[in-house]
Amino acid sequence: MVDFTKIALSSSYNTDKIVFTASGTVSIASLPDEYNSFGTIIKRLTIAHGQTRPLFIDFRFSLDGGTTWKTGGSGEYAIGYSTSTNLNILYFGSTGTFTYEVFGSWIDGYDGTNPYVEPVQTDAKTYFDSRLRYRKVIGHGHFISSGSTPTSISHTQGTPVPYSVYFTSRPNEVWQEHSGGVKNKWLFDFSMVECFSYSTASNVVVETSVSTDVWYKVYGNG
Amino acid sequence: MAKIRIEDTIMSSAFPGFGFSSILSGTLVVSGTVPNGNRTYDYDFTVPNNVFVIAYYTNNDTSSFSKGRYRVGNMPNAAIDGVGNNTFIYGTQTGTNYRVEVEIDNFSGGPLTVPTQNLLLEVYLFQPPF
Numbered sequence: 328m329v330d331f332t333k334i335a336l337s338s339s340y341n342t343d344k345i346v347f348t349a350s351g352t353v354s355i356a357s358l359p360d361e362y363n364s365f366g367t368i369i370k371r372l373t374i375a376h377g378q379t380r381p382l383f384i385d386f387r388f389s390l391d392g393g394t395t396w397k398t399g400g401s402g403e404y405a406i407g408y409s410t411s412t413n414l415n416i417l418y419f420g421s422t423g424t425f426t427y428e429v430f431g432s433w434i435d436g437y438d439g440t441n442p443y444v445e446p447v448q449t450d451a452k453t454y455f456d457s458r459l460r461y462r463k464v465i466g467h468g469h470f471i472s473s474g475s476t477p478t479s480i481s482h483t484q485g486t487p488v489p490y491s492v493y494f495t496s497r498p499n500e501v502w503q504e505h506s507g508g509v510k511n512k513w514l515f516d517f518s519m520v521e522c523f524s525y526s527t528a529s530n531v532v533v534e535t536s537v538s539t540d541v542w543y544k545v546y547g548n549g
Numbered sequence: 550m551a552k553i554r555i556e557d558t559i560m561s562s563a564f565p566g567f568g569f570s571s572i573l574s575g576t577l578v579v580s581g582t583v584p585n586g587n588r589t590y591d592y593d594f595t596v597p598n599n600v601f602v603i604a605y606y607t608n609n610d611t612s613s614f615s616k617g618r619y620r621v622g623n624m625p626n627a628a629i630d631g632v633g634n635n636t637f638i639y640g641t642q643t644g645t646n647y648r649v650e651v652e653i654d655n656f657s658g659g660p661l662t663v664p665t666q667n668l669l670l671e672v673y674l675f676q677p678p679f
């Protein structure tokens with residue numbers, strides 16, 4: 328068994344590739360409105376990511392100019408999703424300022440096209456540093472969930488593992504996980520799909536409310 | 550630099566990866582009664598300034614590991630059961646403090662007894678490429 332905590336980088340395992348980053352501060356009131364299924368205003372920040380297909384989105388946000396940060400997703404007051412051209416951050420609130428740092432990483436095997444991609448390395452920044460431990464992808468893929476029974480993705484790590492799961496909640500949109508049934512504030516209508524996942528010592532288990540596309544990456548511990 | 554087929558590369562200096570400077574762990578104990586409404590529990594980590602924190606959580610009931618939600622004892626899967634009982638885990642970073650906060654929402658109409666659980670917390674500290 329590989330001890331991933333002792334390996335900074337390994338040519339045996341893929342690393343994630345971050346192909347887009349952005350940061351900034353916007354007035355929340357200036358963002359366009361959407362209304363969730365409860366009639367509550369949700370604000371949407373849209374940022375063009377420069378690719379031709381969706382990315383996995385990760386971000387953190389601050390409502391006080393960068394003093395206090397939260398990582399976006401799930402139960403937080405902000406969640407992200409990607410279309411083929413944009414990263415979108417939804418915020419549950421309507422006033423103040425929204426400071427964000429967002430990045431998009433490549434989804435291997437998203438559509439089988441494996442296109443050429445413009446490097447984001449444009450200066451002398453150090454993008455790999457052997458003093459850091461890089462997240463190693465030990466499995467990735469796509470499946471169509473059943474919507475009635477959980478899907479198990481097996482792994483051999485022997486302990487719960489870090490992982491990422493993204494899914495199609497609305498057509499042509501790749502979302503961070505969200506769920507919660509009638510209390511889920513990210514449902515704009517009840518045709519939207521919900522997704523919940525967890526890892527055990529031998530599997531990553533994914534449940535969705537109805538059948539939909541799911542993409543995942545499973546990482547080695549450490 | 551020429552364009553690259555990302556899916557043909559293991560790693561590439563043309564694209565940043567997720568490099569963690571440190572991984573911290575701790576245990577958050579959840580127990581007692583949740584009144585009709587909600588109750589929160591929290592655990593504090595000390596972290597460097599201006600790192601991006603990716604957090605994972607496991608509980609001792611299921612040995613599961615998840616990013617933003619966990620199951621409370623024998624409660625049904627609140628995620629998609631439509632009942633509306635929710636469990637959330639929030640992470641908030643203020644300077645060098647990173648607080649993990651568990652919120653249990655109880656819409657059952659009466660007090661909800663939560664079996665004592667030790668949530669194992671792992672936070673991965675990441676310096677974003679900005």
